[in-house]
Amino acid sequence: DVKVTQSSRYLVKRTGEKVFLECVQDMDHENMFWYRQDPGLGLRLIYFSYDVKMKEKGDIPEGYSVSREKKERFSLILESASTNQTSMYLCASSVGTSGGQETQYFGPGTRLLVL
Amino acid sequence: AQSVTQLGSHVSVSEGALVLLRCNYSSSVPPYLFWYVQYPNQGLQLLLKYTSAATLVKGINGFEAEFKKSETSFHLTKPSAHMSDAAEYFCAVSVNSGYSTLTFGKGTMLLVSP
Numbered sequence: 001d002v003k004v005t006q007s008s009r010y011l012v013k014r015t016g017e018k019v020f021l022e023c024v025q026d027m028d029h030e031n032m033f034w035y036r037q038d039p040g041l042g043l044r045l046i047y048f049s050y051d052v053k054m055k056e057k058g059d060i061p062e063g064y065s066v067s068r069e070k071k072e073r074f075s076l077i078l079e080s081a082s083t084n085q086t087s088m089y090l091c092a093s094s095v096g097t098s099g100g101q102e103t104q105y106f107g108p109g110t111r112l113l114v115l
Numbered sequence: 116a117q118s119v120t121q122l123g124s125h126v127s128v129s130e131g132a133l134v135l136l137r138c139n140y141s142s143s144v145p146p147y148l149f150w151y152v153q154y155p156n157q158g159l160q161l162l163l164k165y166t167s168a169a170t171l172v173k174g175i176n177g178f179e180a181e182f183k184k185s186e187t188s189f190h191l192t193k194p195s196a197h198m199s200d201a202a203e204y205f206c207a208v209s210v211n212s213g214y215s216t217l218t219f220g221k222g223t224m225l226l227v228s229p
Binding site: 031040042043044045048050094098099100101102103104106107108109 | 215217
């Protein structure tokens with residue numbers, strides 16, 4: 001079974017702090033994704049990566065950055081957390097060889113509260 | 116660009132009743148379509164997907180969906196609801212690009228009453 005793990009299930013941070021969310025997948029997938037999920041808005045893509053050190057902006061990249069130094073690990077960074085970044089953050093991965101029909105496998109999510 | 120509309124943020128059914136969750140898509144090229152389910156405090160898991168092989172797609176837990184190009188729809192159904200089906204359901208669309216990025220709908224919460 002594909003396993004995607006996220007470093008924290010719940011996180012509480014202060015405004016202005018730098019926040020790191022970590023995601024690890026164990027299936028040698030090429031693609032990894034970061035989404036945020038808000039009630040009534042569904043999932044929105046923040047960033048994705050299709051290879052080590054490669055990244056592409058998604059629909060809502062403002063206020064976020066990412067890092068992929070190793071194939072299995074994809075980090076989401078909030079350079080200076082703000083209250084409007086309070087949300088559920090979901091990481092996902094996919095094989096990366098079959099284009100748009102690929103299944104994405106999701107982690108359990110990190111619920112971030114910024115005070 | 117592609118988009119997905121899910122009609123109804125909440126759908127309530129009785130146990131044993133038909134489940135129908137609606138999804139309409141917009142895409143300028145032939146789409147791939149997905150239904151994911153999210154149980155409380157969990158990530159999303161794939162229910163089923165349409166990849167152009169067959170218009171009627173069967174998924175896990177007795178769910179199925181039919182791709183109707185003329186109606187740009189991909190509605191999810193289950194003949195008989197079970198209490199364990201209570202969850203949030205997301206429809207998503209992708210296109211045959213180099214990356215498997217998904218565009219999600221806003222989700223439909225399915226409530227099942229005894």
